[in-house]
Amino acid sequence: MHNNNTIELLNIWLSLTKLQSNINDELEHALQENYSLSLNEFLVLYFLSQTEEKKLRLQHLQEMVGLSQSALSRLVVRMEAKSCGALQRHICEDDRRGIYTSMTDFGEKKF
Structure with missing residues (x-):
């Protein structure tokens, strides 16, 4: 009891x-x-803005925002799309499995 x-x-x-x-x-x-902006879109821009190079590995960003891998991937794809253009995807030169996203100039202005 x-x-x-x-x-x-x-x-x-x-x-x-x-x-x-x-x-x-x-x-x-x-x-x-x-x-x-959605709250999750804002959080993505916020966490990216706090880094020196304005970029983070997607896996790290996923943990920070608190979304599943697939949900974050969909969110980042939407934010990279030509209709938004706030993010840009990069492949890690050292580790081809590592995918980064970074803020574009437009993303910084939007933030």
Whole structure:
């Protein structure tokens, strides 16, 4: 049987989860309305902007954003498309399996 302390901690955790979800929803709405960016697109641009060369390996970016490999790949492809043009894909010279993406000048302006 659950004691009162466990139930109280569970209620606090659920409240924090709901609060975080509400903040994410509001941020997503504001980004979409003002900049035509999803929250995940913003996070990709943010993490890239924090690097010296404005580029990251896709696998590292996937961990930072918290998306599955396929979801991040689809997101990056959309952001690389001619209709957006915020990112550019690169193959690692040292390790052909390594794929990087970097911000374009347009991506930096959009960010």
